[in-house]
Amino acid sequence: MGKNKKSSVPSEEHLVLPSHSALADADTPYAIVDTHTHLISTFSSYRSKYKNGQFGTVFDFVRGLYHGRNVEAIVDVWCEAPVQKIWRSIADSALTEESRRDKWSGIEYWFVMGVHPHESSQYTDNVEADILEAMAHPRCVGWGEIGLDYHYDNSPRDIQQAVFVRQLKQAVRLGKPLTIHTREAEADTEHILKEHVPKDHRIHVHCYTDSPEWAARMLDHFPNLYIGVTGVITYSTNANTSAVVRNFSSDPSVPLRILLETDAPFMIPSNLYDSLKNVKGRLPLCHTAMIPWTADFVANVANGDKHDNAWDAIRVLQESRQNARNMYGV
Secondary structure: OOOOOOOOOOOHHHHOOOOOOOOOOOOOOOOEEEEEEOHHHHHHHHHHHOOOOOOOOHHHHHHHHHOOOOEEEEEEEEOOOOOOOOHHHHHHOOOOHHHHHHHHOOOEEEEEEOOOHHHHHHOOHHHHHHHHHHHOOOOEEEEEEEEEEOOOOOOOHHHHHHHHHHHHHHHHHHOOOEEEEEEOOHHHHHHHHHHHOOOOOOEEEOOOOOOHHHHHHHHHHOOOEEEEEOHHHHOOOOOHHHHHHHHHOOOOOOOOOEEEOOOEOOOOOHHHHHHOOOOOOOOOOOOHHHHHHHHHHHHHHHHOOOOOOOOOHHHHHHHHHHHHHHHHOO
């Protein structure tokens, strides 16, 4: 019998990233806004992989990895059922400028809350009451992530649809922006959104991997809809997201309607490893400071072979930053 091979996890020092080469000597100001991260899950993943790691709290983690990386804001996503009660202490820690400076290294912390389609079967009146309570918090900027997932079908599709509609109605009633998860459910997601959401409502279709044709229809119908782009755009198994970006960039004078995000701890940009030296194995988690590698990939896709480098990583970061302001008010 062969020997059991232990998985190789790089030293945690490699989580502290170098400056991206496209940004290292930049004279133009830019800021990173991660519009979709699961902060507690990311920190938990870190602690599970580095049991003796140097970052003992989620605040240590943020300060240690994001300080000096031009991270201006994050939108944290709570989408479990039942609702994790820790959300309040995290959100309360960002209420004052002093606490954001001391605990968050000056980074603006915001959050959205909803129930993910995977957990639709666990949606109850009590869960909804907890979400409605969170909606009143000053750091809450949206309802999500919610939607349909027909890839895994972790909850029955009829229940997913009913819970999706129920949450949409509440979010629209409150005027809360929507963070949408949709996977292999284009027709039903489109029908439900068009039936229950006003055309001018703000919508973030998170971690887009569906068809470019569907994106075009949704963007045409909803003028305040944005496409979320994670590190998955860098994967050879995903051509759809790049196709959407190419469609956006047909006119280089028009800003891209995208939001940069991580979906951390998932979706590490594959092009990140070109910038890391002496790393053996793969990093075990994604985090917000990786967004410049996604931005650089988006710029290369947008330029293609026709735009004479109209886009670069800084322009993509700037446009995404403005879109985050338009979408979530952050």
